[in-house]
Structure formats: structure tokens, C-alpha cells
Amino acid sequence: MNFLELIEIVAWIIAGFGLIIIVLASFDTFIRLAQLFLRRRPDDEHERLDLAILRGKLTTRIIFGLDFLIASDIVLSVLVPNLEEIVRLGGTVLIRVVLTFLISKETQELESRQGWERQHRHLDEAGVK
Numbered sequence: 001m002n003f004l005e006l007i008e009i010v011a012w013i014i015a016g017f018g019l020i021i022i023v024l025a026s027f028d029t030f031i032r033l034a035q036l037f038l039r040r041r042p043d044d045e046h047e048r049l050d051l052a053i054l055r056g057k058l059t060t061r062i063i064f065g066l067d068f069l070i071a072s073d074i075v076l077s078v079l080v081p082n083l084e085e086i087v088r089l090g091g092t093v094l095i096r097v098v099l100t101f102l103i104s105k106e107t108q109e110l111e112s113r114q115g116w117e118r119q120h121r122h123l124d125e126a127g128v129k
Helices: 001-041 044-081 083-126
Strands: none
Touching: 001 044, 044 083
């Protein structure tokens, strides 16, 4: 086994880590989503908030998995820099940038919603309407 083959195997192992993270995150989110719908609270606002939290966690984990895939693509593109590898790397990085932007926007919305709920809950407890 030569050096290039060894590096290629390492790159595939790194990609495998990323894939495992994405698959496990998807299963975890599916299970939590099923539990949420089986539990069914009467309050739709809480259900929407729970869905937003689940979605945010899944997106964060996908981004983490994509980091491993990007690392793998970088290793492979350095070894054999051809157009296909560079385009795949560029596409993966572009997806990650878009997902990062969307998750940060969604996180800001979620935090403002949670702050609004806390404020209104506090006012309700104080008897202010």
C-alpha cells in the first residue's frame, strides 16, 4: 500500500464519520418528532416552538457532519486535484454556508420567540393582561 492509497482510506474514514453523524442525527430527530406528536399538547404555540428547536438541532448536526465531509473532500482534492473534486468541494462548502446562514437566522427567531413567551408568561403570572 502506497502513501496515496493510505491518504485516500483516511479521507473515506473521515467522510464516514460525517455520514454517521448525519444519519444518527436524523434518526434522533425522527424519534423526538414522533414523541412530540404522540404527546400532543393542547397548545399549538408550544408545539411550533418544539418543532423549531428540533429543526435547529438537526440543522446544527447536519452542519457538523458536513464539516467532516468537507475535510474529506479537502484531503482528496489535495491528492488528486481534478475538476470534479474541486466542484464537489465547492458545492459542499456552498451548502454549508447556506445552512449556516439559515440556522443562524432561525436561531435568532427562536430566541426572540422564547423571550416573547417568557415575557408574556411573566405578565400572565403577575395578573397583567
